[in-house]
Amino acid sequence: MNEQQSAVPAPAEPTAPVEPALPAAPTPSPAVPEAPRPPRRALRAVARWTVALLVFGGLGTGTALAITSAERTDVPGLATEGDGRWDYPKLSLPALPAGAPRPFTDANTAEIHHADLRKLLLPAPAGATPDKALDGGWVKQERFLAEYGAEHRDELAQLLVDTPPRHIAARGWTMPDGTRARIYLLRFNSTAFATHVRDELRIGHSTHPTLAGVEETAFETTWTFSRAVEGVASYSLTEKAPHGAAHTRQAYSGAGDTLALIVHERPGKKEAARIPFHQTVILQNQLLG
Incomplete structure (x- = not known):
């Protein structure tokens, strides 16, 4: 028995039965016509919609739980149909x-x-065609500097001389x-060096070094995302119209x-798609976190 339930009282002593008085005969009431039953087809339709709502409600809850409980070491990179995301492999x-230890423990x-x-x-x-020059290995500083406009390269080269990275992949x-x-x-000898280079890039300021071909x-x-990674800060920029x-x-x-530079560049009149770009940033951040 549940401890929160009240105890059952002891039964009272039995008494002599008392003959109940016979009730008066009821006065018959006028007959009320029975309400017409809904057609069987309508009942079946209501039942089908009820089941459908329960199923979709259950699926929605399951999806939300799956997304919010995803482990960072098992990140789904597959596309949601029709939203433009790229089909990344399981990470x-x-x-x-x-x-x-991990970096942010x-x-x-x-x-x-x-x-x-x-x-x-x-x-x-x-579906991607790999870049043979950027195959996931080490690259020299000159290759990284080539991403920027020629007018900024001397300044950035001096910055990397003063605060040299240990490696660039x-x-x-x-x-x-x-x-x-x-x-x-770019991995530096300390977090302080990486932060210094990031600050010297003047991200978001009118005088920050722009990439080659970008005016x-x-x-x-205003960009926010739900898969923020503790310890990783992102700064996102897009080329203003009209672009070249x-x-x-x-x-x-x-x-x-470590400092990451992520670039998406689309030739032609159309803009580089926003959703796969943000997807790339989020997934790269999860690997760095």
């Missing part, structure tokens, strides 16, 4: 050296990435619609000792 974080106050930087690069999605690919994607990961960019101040031979979107992500 997982690389193995760490024995005893090495209590045991890693310096926020250092101990994994191989090349393993932290986002893989190309399905990069991957690029081209999608069937012509969009060219490139990701650079002017706008800082996406191609439209470019770019983002910088700061993650401890």
